Amino acid sequence: VIAHAHSQSAHLLHVLHAVQQHFHHIPDEAVAEVAVQLDLPFGQVDGVVDFYSFFHRSPRGRYDILFSSCTSCGDRNLMAKLCELLGVAPDQTRADGLVSIAETSCIGMCDHGAAMLVNGVPLAQIDAPIVTHIAKLVEAEAPLVTWPAEWFKVEDNVRKSGLLLGDDFAPGQGLRAMLARGADATLEEIVLSGLRGRGGAGFSTGTKWKLCREAQGEAHYVVCNADEGEPGTFKDRMLLRSHADRVFEGMTLCAFLIGAERGMLYLRGEYRHLLLHLQAVLARRRELSLLGENILGQPGFNFDIDIVVGAGAYICGEESALIESLEGKRGVPRVRPPFPVTHGYLGQPTVVNNVETFIAAASIALHCSPWFAAVGSGKSAGSKLLSISGDCAKPGIYEYPFGVSVRQILEDCGALDTQAVQVGGPSGSLIGASEFDRKLGFEDLSTGGSFMVFGAGRDMLSVIGNFAHFFAHESCGFCTPCRVGTTLLKNGVDKIAAGRGTQYDLDEMRRMAALVKRRSHCGLGQTAANPVLDGLQRFPQVFEKRLAQRDFVPFFDPDAALEQARQITRRDDAKAHLE
Numbered sequence: 118v119i120a121h122a123h124s125q126s127a128h129l130l131h132v133l134h135a136v137q138q139h140f141h142h143i144p145d146e147a148v149a150e151v152a153v154q155l156d157l158p159f160g161q162v163d164g165v166v167d168f169y170s171f172f173h174r175s176p177r178g179r180y181d182i183l184f185s186s187c188t189s190c191g192d193r194n195l196m197a198k199l200c201e202l203l204g205v206a207p208d209q210t211r212a213d214g215l216v217s218i219a220e221t222s223c224i225g226m227c228d229h230g231a232a233m234l235v236n237g238v239p240l241a242q243i244d245a246p247i248v249t250h251i252a253k254l255v256e257a258e259a260p261l262v263t264w265p266a267e268w269f270k271v272e273d274n275v276r277k278s279g280l281l282l283g284d285d286f287a288p289g290q291g292l293r294a295m296l297a298r299g300a301d302a303t304l305e306e307i308v309l310s311g312l313r314g315r316g317g318a319g320f321s322t323g324t325k326w327k328l329c330r331e332a333q334g335e336a337h338y339v340v341c342n343a344d345e346g347e348p349g350t351f352k353d354r355m356l357l358r359s360h361a362d363r364v365f366e367g368m369t370l371c372a373f374l375i376g377a378e379r380g381m382l383y384l385r386g387e388y389r390h391l392l393l394h395l396q397a398v399l400a401r402r403r404e405l406s407l408l409g410e411n412i413l414g415q416p417g418f419n420f421d422i423d424i425v426v427g428a429g430a431y432i433c434g435e436e437s438a439l440i441e442s443l444e445g446k447r448g449v450p451r452v453r454p455p456f457p458v459t460h461g462y463l464g465q466p467t468v469v470n471n472v473e474t475f476i477a478a479a480s481i482a483l484h485c486s487p488w489f490a491a492v493g494s495g496k497s498a499g500s501k502l503l504s505i506s507g508d509c510a511k512p513g514i515y516e517y518p519f520g521v522s523v524r525q526i527l528e529d530c531g532a533l534d535t536q537a538v539q540v541g542g543p544s545g546s547l548i549g550a551s552e553f554d555r556k557l558g559f560e561d562l563s564t565g566g567s568f569m570v571f572g573a574g575r576d577m578l579s580v581i582g583n584f585a586h587f588f589a590h591e592s593c594g595f596c597t598p599c600r601v602g603t604t605l606l607k608n609g610v611d612k613i614a615a616g617r618g619t620q621y622d623l624d625e626m627r628r629m630a631a632l633v634k635r636r637s638h639c640g641l642g643q644t645a646a647n648p649v650l651d652g653l654q655r656f657p658q659v660f661e662k663r664l665a666q667r668d669f670v671p672f673f674d675p676d677a678a679l680e681q682a683r684q685i686t687r688r689d690d691a692k693a694h695l696e
């Protein structure tokens with residue numbers, strides 16, 4: 118198994134996925150053998166298996182079921198019901214090895230109601246009757262191909278197209294336009310378009326590509342970050358399903374402009390079900406001379422793309438952690454600078470951009486910069502794709518010019534009586550009704566694309582608690598402020614929700630949130646406290662109404678807790694008691 122997988126791809130994650138698929142887990146013997154066959158230190162392989170939540174040391178069921186824990190596509194009641202019907206505890210494998218059921222962070226199906234993955238395949242719109250039916254099929258060991266086909270129906274759900282989704286782009290058009298115009302002029306077009314990275318940080322794409330092109334190195338690399346893991350985000354699912362050609366085209370023209378011969382698309386583990394489709398698109402592009410050697414007959418234009426499937430680590434959406442992961446390591450963010458444009462994959466100059474950015478670049482290469490720059494507002498040129506989910510009538514993908522107001526978006530998606538919107542996912546901004554005239558854009562509400570709507574009936578404390586749990590789970594553990602701070606914040610919200618909190622806890626949470634934000638090593642930690650901070654600032658009433666008392670109340674009675682000590686020391690005088 119190891120030798121076969123290694124012959125297909127040199128990436129450690131690929132080999133470990135193959136081992137796990139074969140054995141339903143990664144046995145210790147396999148860890149040692151992978152290390153030998155890939156000539157890697159045992160500790161590196163062992164550490165990688167431990168780091169990624171989709172790699173398992175003990176056997177998973179032949180039906181390995183993952184429920185989403187996201188506020189949009191998760192439903193804990195359905196998970197509990199299936200566990201009960203199949204007689205298996207959460208995160209356990211049934212003794213006969215038939216089934217395992219666990220929860221994971223968002224699986225990118227937020228526009229499809231409650232959803233789950235069975236052996237990596239998504240099931241949408243599940244409800245109680247479907248769960249009962251699933252339990253029977255699992256008990257009967259019915260192969261997935263015999264399950265009702267409508268359960269597996271995943272729609273693109275594009276509700277509003279704009280500049281990018283409305284562009285009728287044929288494979289090769291962008292590359293031909295680039296070759297006709299020349300590398301320098303095309304790079305200038307990318308700069309002039311004002312395109313900024315669509316992941317949320319918004320660095321100028323043209324500047325990034327220029328810096329990488331100018332950087333010295335033995336080789337240059339292009340990496341597409343398709344690891345969108347922010348709860349509430351699912352636009353890449355649609356883009357990779359229906360616009361993969363343009364993603365690869367954007368990567369290929371980037372390769373020509375910076376002088377790269379190798380690219381990698383890092384696909385989030387939850388989107389493994391798209392792998393065969395993406396590989397088919399790559400194969401077709403090779404046949405059309407849009408990948409490979411002397412692309413489109415241009416001597417020396419050599420470039421090809423590998424797909425590397427992630428393994429359930431949100432932190433790998435951070436570009437330096439993603440590069441570590443590509444190198445077969447734990448996804449721990451690097452110290453920056455140096456930045457990937459000069460020291461990226463294998464220490465060489467590397468461009469990392471996300472799916473939407475490469476799509477925009479391909480279209481700009483075809484239509485030129487004014488086509489793109491004419492749309493948007495201020496320093497936010499072009500359009501933004503949003504994944505809209507939550508309490509609205511029409512969840513799905515919407516494309517808007519930058520500058521659109523939150524109020525307009527809510528109206529379009531059929532959201533009524535909205536009390537809050539989470540713009541940009543848990544790491545973004547949680548805003549209330551008084552701020553619905555704010556606008557999407559790098560100058561105001563920057564977003565990677567998640568737009569979660571919360572109606573008046575939502576318990577906002579449980580929403581904030583869900584986000585706090587997400588960050589505590591996804592912290593990579595490298596630095597103390599984030600590792601410990603996110604857990605303390607999660608515990609704080611849980612304590613308030615349980616009705617045991619006091620004003621002291623709220624003050625502590627504010628202090629802790631500020632510390633996590635200021636002192637964490639990478640972007641995950643620096644934004645992990647946002648839901649709690651925004652919640653305390655904009656929705657203080659949801660915390661305050663759950664407070665047990667206004668003064669500090671400890672979790673336990675300290676004097677009673679000393680009783681055992683008094684007995685051991687045989688001392689029970691007044692000074693052995695707390696006042």
Ligand code: SF4
Pocket residue numbers: 432449450591592593594595596597599600637638639640641642643
């Ligand atoms: Fe890891 Fe969090 Fe520190 Fe980032 S901030 S390096 S995710 S522990």
